[in-house]
Amino acid sequence: MASDAGLDLVEVSPNVEPPVCRIMDYGKWLYQQKRKAKQNQKSHHSTTQKELRLGPEIGENDKNVKVGHARKFLEKGHKVQFTMRFRGREMMHVDQGRELMVSVIESLSDIAKPDKEPKLIGRRMIVVLTPAKK
Known part of the structure; x- marks a missing residue:
């Protein structure tokens, strides 16, 4: 199903029975996570x-x-x-x-x-x- 949709099959929780998988665009998800981390870092301003x-x-x-x-x-x-x-x-x-x-x-x-x-x-x-x- 994932290959038909042109997406990736990502294993979310491998340790549970049965393992949980998700069909998503993994590259896009990684990009969004990096962007969120960058935004959070911007908002934290340390004063000296x-x-x-x-x-x-x-x-x-x-x-x-x-x-x-x-x-x-x-x-x-x-x-x-x-x-x-x-x-x-x-x-x-x-x-x-x-x-x-x-x-x-x-x-x-x-x-x-x-x-x-x-x-x-x-x-x-x-x-x-x-x-x-x-």
């Missing part, structure tokens, strides 16, 4: 977290370059973590570092929002930005 490091004494132009890199990462859908490390006597000027972090957050506020406020953990100040939903 990128880290950018700043210092409390960073210059304005250097800060703008870091913000530009962060903007590119956020447009691709990645999370961005800004880390500011305070060394030595820089710990006396944590407020200046916080102001710098706030200015970075404000400059990226059109495409990202912070998960939390900048937080000081030991000698590091950390803030994570996530892409804003459009």
